Amino acid sequence: MSASTPTVLLIGTCDTKLDELIYVHDRLVSQHGIQCKLIDVGRNACAHSSIAITQADIFANSGLPAPSDLKALPRGELISTIIQHTIPLVATLHEKQEIHGAIGLGGSGGSSLCAEVMRAALPLGFPKLIVSTVAGGDVRAYVGETDVTMVHSVVDIAGLNDILCPILENAAGAIAGMAHAQHSRNAQSVPSPTTGMFRSSPGDKRIAITMFGVTTPAVTYARELLSAYSCTTYVFHATGAGGRALEKLAESRYWSGILDLTTTELADDLLGGVLSAGDRRLTAAAAARIPQVVSLGALDMANFGPMDTVPSHYKARNLFKHNPSMTLLRTSPEDCRTLGRQVGERLKNGDPGITEIWIPKRGVSALSVEGESFWDPEADKALFASVKSALHGSKVRVVEIDKDINDKEFVEGVVYRLVDMMGMSKVENQ
Structure with a gap:
């Protein structure tokens, strides 16, 4: 694949949802010809050939002091810590136009993590999609004032089956299409320096x-x-x-x-x-x-x-x-x-x-x-x-x-x- 191929950032906790993340990763690459950067935001670091950005990479490139003992943190503090370190890394990927879409998988905690990172690091108009167990209810806390797209997983993201797999395949197809659109915009337009969004016409x-x-x-x-x-x-x-x-x-x-x-x-x-x-x-x-x-x-x-x-x-x-x-x-x-x-x-x-x-x-x-x-x-x-x-x-x-x-x-x-x-x-x- 070349620079002319869109790249999607795939966000997830690899220690709990590796199989499902790899499933989406492989569909993006093999079915849609999309490059995929899988980023591991789990509590316990994982090793897998498909993980492009490891937990260690997150802490090494955030510009913030790394936590001394991540595993010992309470769940809420753990999620907040990973969010704080992931935001600057993802923002940099966007600013350098190295990604053209972002997709995440998660339950309530993972969805919250993905959503906060997307809202803070990626501007309006940039493709953002989350497959979530909570998307069938009130999603205001996740979407906020942004354009995050949420897809209800129906079943928990805990094992591949004939209900979840088509949903993940659809989500992969959706973010692939969105990434192609973003990739085209990058080639045709100059983003605003303050927001990363694109001007409708110069001088307006x-x-x-x-x-x-x-x-x-x-x-x-x-x-x-x-x-x-x-x-x-x-x-x-x-x-x-x-x-x-x-x-x-x-x-x-x-x-x-x-x-x-x-x-x-x-x-x-x-x-x-x-x-x-x-x-x-x-x-x-x-x-x-x-x-x-x-x-x-x-x-x-x-x-x-x-x-x-x-x-x-x-x-x-x-x-x-x-x-x-x-x-x-x-x-x-x-x-x-x-x-x-x-x-x-x-x-x-x-x-x-x-x-x-x-x-x-x-x-x-x-x-x-x-x-x-x-x-x-x-x-x-x-x-x-x-x-x-x-x-x-x-x-x-x-x-x-x-x-x-x-x-x-x-x-x-x-x-x-x-x-x-x-x-x-x-x-x-x-």
Whole structure:
């Protein structure tokens, strides 16, 4: 095989899953013509001709002090230690373009190890796949804000059989195809020095936009307006993972500007909903000095699963069955006071020249306009007043518009203000 052949990094604990790892390794090489680097991340070092990166190699090349007695570490500490040492090695392999995809096998511990290494060492867009015993359940802790693909192993990864083998073969085929795509991108594009991701077109400005179903008309029109400018828009669904991804990319200054129309994830974080983005939402752009126009989209709701999963203490609240799998809870005036304070406090130290909050006084979502299920003037009034109170003494500007968030006049206002902050002009002959 030559440099023109993609290489896949195969991550696994060779002391417990060697047979299964070798099975994937051999399928990649013999069936798909892919080079494979098997890295041993187990507690006990293994020796096998297919292992390209041994446990000793990990500790020798991490740049960190090697543990004195790995075998004596408790399980949790062991996994954390191996993760810390593996991340820099894998990051270096990626930076040197020596790998074009990564696949891991594991149970809960092995999946956690693989996922943390992939999330920390490999950028968005780089192929990442894990065959896992836990992939049939809630995988948010593993995927996080990234694009890790998870495949459910159905049976435990503990012996080759007629259920597991086809699944492993499919996973090998999938990562092989992904690696070919990455290999082609490497040959055609120059990666960004800060993230390793590829620019859509040279010179374009990147604008992140947040959206929910109830703010989709606003985002659709915003994208239409922005199409007249030399920029690329990236829409994040405000489902928790979307907000975390936006924040992570803002930390690395990936964005040229942010149109944060939909800050609903704050409500889920406050009320225990299923779409929380954590307590760092709405913080990175201000710290990174990225131009941003922020609104209060869908702060009229927190999200829960099916109706029978809504916590009992919320049963008397205004609930809306969005679909069989999702129930929306209308935020109360008290909730809205807290949410408004959070918005204001997280933005008050932003650069006032490039940070503004726009308030749609006639409704923050399609459900909270007059006549709809979440119409609640008292709650909205509490939200708006709390935002302004939290910004008292700050130079960050608050703009109140007597329209709802999906109204074209409101959307034109936020878009053209962001464009002005970013110093963009319309492209001629658009």
